[in-house]
Amino acid sequence: MKPLLIAGLGAALALAARPALERGARAFPPLSELPPTPFSLQDAALASAGMRACAADLAWIQLLQYAAGGLPEVEDAPGRLYEHMKPLSLRVARLDPSFHRAYLYGAGTLGWLRNTARTGEAVDILEEGIRRDPGQPLYSEYLAALAYTKNGDDARLVALLESIANDPKSPIEMKAILANMYKQRGDYPRALALWDEMLGNEAEAREWPRARVQEADLRRLMKERRSAPGRQ
Numbered sequence: 001m002k003p004l005l006i007a008g009l010g011a012a013l014a015l016a017a018r019p020a021l022e023r024g025a026r027a028f029p030p031l032s033e034l035p036p037t038p039f040s041l042q043d044a045a046l047a048s049a050g051m052r053a054c055a056a057d058l059a060w061i062q063l064l065q066y067a068a069g070g071l072p073e074v075e076d077a078p079g080r081l082y083e084h085m086k087p088l089s090l091r092v093a094r095l096d097p098s099f100h101r102a103y104l105y106g107a108g109t110l111g112w113l114r115n116t117a118r119t120g121e122a123v124d125i126l127e128e129g130i131r132r133d134p135g136q137p138l139y140s141e142y143l144a145a146l147a148y149t150k151n152g153d154d155a156r157l158v159a160l161l162e163s164i165a166n167d168p169k170s171p172i173e174m175k176a177i178l179a180n181m182y183k184q185r186g187d188y189p190r191a192l193a194l195w196d197e198m199l200g201n202e203a204e205a206r207e208w209p210r211a212r213v214q215e216a217d218l219r220r221l222m223k224e225r226r227s228a229p230g231r232q
Helices: 003-017 040-048 052-067 085-095 100-112 119-132 137-151 154-165 173-184 188-199 202-227
Strands: none
Touching: 040 052, 040 085, 052 085, 052 100, 085 100, 085 119, 100 119, 100 137, 100 173, 119 137, 137 154, 154 173, 173 188, 173 202, 188 202
C-alpha cells in the first residue's frame, strides 16, 4: 500500500476508534512551515481534509518509531544518532502546537540522552514551545535543567529532574534520565526504585527492555558494594 493510503486509513481508524483528542486552542502554523520530511504529502493531505490533529497523532507515532530505529523512511548518517529528532519533533508540534509531548520528548532526547547531547537543538525546540504553546511551565523547567547540565550543577539538576519526571505531562524518558543520574552519583537504591516503578506501569512499556538491563546492572553494583572490603 502507498504511504499516503496507509496514512488515510490510519487516520480513519483513529477517528472511528475514539473521539478526537481535545487540544488547547492554538493558532496553527501554515503547512509551509513544516520541516521538510518524506511525509510532507501525507501531512498536507490529512490537514487539507480537516484532520490536522490526526496528522499530528500519526506524526507522533512515526517520531517514536524513528527513536526506536524502526522508521525506514528516515535514517541517521553514521555517527549522527538522532540527527532527525529536531525536525521530526517540530513536525508534530507545528501540525498541532498544543502537542506538549512532542516538544518535551525531542528536547529531552537531544538534551540528555547519552552519546547524543545537542543542547542547542534542545533549546530551539523548547523556545518554540514557549512561543507557540504558552502557559506550559515544563518548557521553562526543561530549559533550566539544560542550563544546570551545561554548568555542571548536578545537585540542582537532580532536584529539578525529580519534579519534572513526576509530572504526568513529562515523557517517561525523563524518569530514565533521572534514574541514570542517580546511578552516576552512586545512589543505586533510588535508581533501582525508579526502574522498578517503570516496570510496574504498562503505560511505560517501551522502557521495559532498558529497565530490565538497568535493574540487573544495579543489583550487581549493589552486591559488589555490600561485599567490598570494609562494608562487612
